[in-house]
Amino acid sequence: MIFNPGFNIEPTTNPMGFVYGADVFGPQVENRLLKDIRKSLSDPDCEGPEVVYAIAMDVGKKIHAELLKERHLLYGVVTYAAGKLGKEPIRSQGHIHWVSKFSHWSTPEVYEIWSGEAIIYMQEFAEDNPGRCFAVYAHPGDVVVVPPYWAHATISANPDKPLTFGAWCDRDYGFEYDGVRKHKGIAWFPVFNDKNEIEWQANPLYDKSELICKSPAGYSELGIVKGEAIYTTFEKNPDTFLYVPRPELKKEVWENYEP
Numbered sequence: 001m002i003f004n005p006g007f008n009i010e011p012t013t014n015p016m017g018f019v020y021g022a023d024v025f026g027p028q029v030e031n032r033l034l035k036d037i038r039k040s041l042s043d044p045d046c047e048g049p050e051v052v053y054a055i056a057m058d059v060g061k062k063i064h065a066e067l068l069k070e071r072h073l074l075y076g077v078v079t080y081a082a083g084k085l086g087k088e089p090i091r092s093q094g095h096i097h098w099v100s101k102f103s104h105w106s107t108p109e110v111y112e113i114w115s116g117e118a119i120i121y122m123q124e125f126a127e128d129n130p131g132r133c134f135a136v137y138a139h140p141g142d143v144v145v146v147p148p149y150w151a152h153a154t155i156s157a158n159p160d161k162p163l164t165f166g167a168w169c170d171r172d173y174g175f176e177y178d179g180v181r182k183h184k185g186i187a188w189f190p191v192f193n194d195k196n197e198i199e200w201q202a203n204p205l206y207d208k209s210e211l212i213c214k215s216p217a218g219y220s221e222l223g224i225v226k227g228e229a230i231y232t233t234f235e236k237n238p239d240t241f242l243y244v245p246r247p248e249l250k251k252e253v254w255e256n257y258e259p
Contacts, residue, residue, distance in 0.1 A: 002115040002164075003140040006229030007061050011079050011114065011164045016054040018077055026059035026077075034085070040093050042189065046086025053080045053090065057169070060231070067238055072102055072245035074171045075231065080116070080156040080163040087191045089119075089198065090163070091155040094180035096126055097148070100172040105247040106148040107170035108254075110222070112230045113138045116163030119198065120144040122152040122259060123187050123209075126179025130187035130206050135213045136259050143224050144216045147257045148247045151180055155190050157198055168230060170245040187211075214259075221253050 002011075008021025017029035031051045038044040057076040060068055068074065080090045097106045111120055118138045124131025130151070136144045137157065146152045156163035180186060183205040190198045200211055218226065223240040225233055233240050243250040 003113065004229060005112065005114055005166050006231035006235065009059060009077065011077075011162070013079070013162055016051050016079055016081060016162075018054070018056050018059070018079070020059065023062055024059065025062050025065055026056050029054050029056045037093070041085055042088060042185075043086040046088070048085040048090070049081040049083045051081060052085070053078055057173075061235075064235070069171070071238060071242060072171045073234075073241055074169045074173065075166060076169055077166045078154075078164070082160060082162050084159045084192060089155050089157060089159065089190050089192060091190065092153050093177065094121075094126070094151050094153040094186040095175040095177050096151050096179065097170070098174040098176050100170050100245065102170065102172045103246050103248065107173070108148050108244055108247055109146045110168040110224075110230055110241060110244060111138070111144045111146070111154070112166045113140050113142050114164040114166060115140055116156060116161045117158040118144075118163055118165060119155040119157045119190065120146065120152065120259070121155055121186060121188065121190070122146050122150045124150055126151040126183070128207050130209050133187050133209050133211045134259050135188070135190075135200065135211060136216050137213065138216055141227060142216050143219060143230060144259060145219050145222055145224070146259070147254045151186060153186055155198070159192065159196055166230070168234070168241045168244050172245070217259055222250065
């Protein structure tokens with residue numbers, strides 16, 4: 001199943017990337033190659049797809065281009081290749097969103113899965129004590145919101161299918177890797193077992209923690225409408241996702257947050 005994201009964009013797998021409709025703007029797609037990320041893998045010499053993922057930051061309907069800039073919002077799209085990196089799933093490096101010059105907050109991210117199977121992993125801190133750790137399992141049409149300041153990684157849970165997702169981000173996006181790299185990764189490592197199912201291994205460089213595996217919350221307090229594309233929600237009410245560039249608007253939601 002491929003979820004309809006609410007605007008005219010087509011993920012492609014060979015070559016990996018995106019095709020924009022006539023009414024859609026977007027940049028040239030960037031590809032991340034296996035050779036570029038080997039240092040971040042537990043087995044740097046592993047086999048895997050040559051092009052690991054394709055990414056296009058700042059896409060949308062042409063009629064919304066100025067509206068998005070005014071609201072400091074950016075929509076990004078990513079496709080992960082099918083396959084594995086040795087025994088590891090294809091995933092992003094763990095990171096925290098840097099403190100935005102716009103809001104002076106680390107910013108949240110609103111993910112929407114289009115195709116494939118995803119796990120959005122997140123932990124409260126990139127310190128020795130990682131705090132609460134969650135693995136949120138998501139399927140096409142599901143939305144997952146990562147809160148400000150949390151370390152997180154996006155994982156493709158099904159090696160037989162590419163994973164494609166979109167996300168609302170702050171226009172002044174950027175990543176902090178230091179805390180995660182100091183611990184040689186996130187607090188829980190996903191690995192495939194012999195049945196191609198994800199298993200979790202605790203990273204011994206962190207204090208002992210518990211991993212909570214769950215489905216996504218409803219996020220109604222964050223404007224998420226079940227079954228509706230997050231781009232469509234924006235189109236209906238462009239102020240819905242103002243909390244992405246301005247997280248202080250939902251300060252009470254981020255306290256004791258559970259994804």
